[in-house]
Amino acid sequence: MKRIGIVAPASRLIEAFPDRLRAAMEPRFGGRVELIFHPQCFEDWGHFAGTDDSRARAFVDIANDPSLDALWFGRGGYGSCRIVEAVMPKLNEAARAKAYLGYSDAGSMLGALYKASFPHVAHGPVAADLHRQGGQAAVERALAWLVDRDPASLEPGLGALPHAAFNLTILSHLIGTPWMPDLTGHVLLIEEVSEHMYRIDRALWHVVHAVKGLAGLRLGRCSDIPDNDPDFAQTEEEVAQHWCAVSGVPYLGRADIGHDADNKVVPFGVR
């Protein structure tokens, strides 16, 4: 039996969600996994699932609990960066032994954990991805990694080099902070959602010029791109190839990650 704690450092979950998730997981994981939702998941403070203090305490509660095997991010949105400074100094050895899984906004925290050399940090579906079209597959994939470390859950192109995966905008905002990990020698996978092409271009410009020593870049899906006025006239892949060429970062093709149910798991570091 694996015990997985769920917190919501960004947006809140609805009260009906735990029952739905447990029902969805029963066929494949029944009797093998226990999902523990921290009460903070259902708090409400403006944009956030509770105050910064409450969200930070909940993260530390779950992370430091030696009876739990993993911390699963409940949902994206915005808010992880606001608690990273309070959380990181409080994490103990039980926290270091744990697995962490999330993406999008969670990248602020995943980056900080990876910088602190936590060994089991991964970019992949959050619990609330159950709500997506095809979301059953996304949360099963997440648990397949959290419970079984199933290789089938992994992004298929991961080779021998160390990897890191981020939402592009989240990574852009982590650069230069005390929580930005050293990605020297890493293949970086990025994905984006709901950003204009000029913003994708600008953030890619930022990343290739500010993140030192990348071994390569792979482009995940960039979905729900709003119309650009005037038309940007370049696709996200053309832009990624351009900035890779300019900066000397090898462009290594597309990656199977994104804000969708197909989002595969990318463990940070060496697979």
Added chain:
Amino acid sequence: MKRIGIVAPASRLIEAFPDRLRAAMEPRFGGRVELIFHPQCFEDWGHFAGTDDSRARAFVDIANDPSLDALWFGRGGYGSCRIVEAVMPKLNEAARAKAYLGYSDAGSMLGALYKASFPHVAHGPVAADLHRQGGQAAVERALAWLVDRDPASLEPGLGALPHAAFNLTILSHLIGTPWMPDLTGHVLLIEEVSEHMYRIDRALWHVVHAVKGLAGLRLGRCSDIPDNDPDFAQTEEEVAQHWCAVSGVPYLGRADIGHDADNKVVPFGVR
């Protein structure tokens, strides 16, 4: 007679613009200023006023021309960061002696010029601000600084410390790049437009945690903030005060800059 060159590193100008601007400037500056529009201002390449090569060449043409006293950014939009790497190594001593004025997207280039110790770099209205409501005052203010260094054009709160002013999002994307100036000991003025509160919050979090040694932060206007869903429940000033308190950067109040006709001039460095 001051001779001022105009380029458009981001969005294009319309062909009718030079006549309109010259007519608007005639009453106050007639006979004292000549406006030289580089033909690149009217080029069209997707999102941009010409290709990266064309915009970079135009910038260098104007900057390096010893017969010109200043380079005035024609318009904002997006595109300055894309040419900074090509432009900076080509600038000569005539470029170093020149004054530079712009804001918003132009901040990528202004930051690079200031990092390269160019002595006359300022944040203030662009030529296309003539189109704004009350824009006549904005462009007169710009020329009052470019032509006369009129103290009345300056942001009224500039004291003895060195200053820098940026659009918040532009500054966030400059952090960690080779063109990010050292702002140690500086009072930083920031402004924003058309960004959700959660994005303003995230970029402020980024700036206070990644820009080292600030002597203080002053908050310009944050205009056209789209609705946040759910409501963010904090204003831009509450958020700025919060992150200043958290990071130990003195919050020094509001600044008279922004995406509007009241946008005052902020010379980089010591006034």
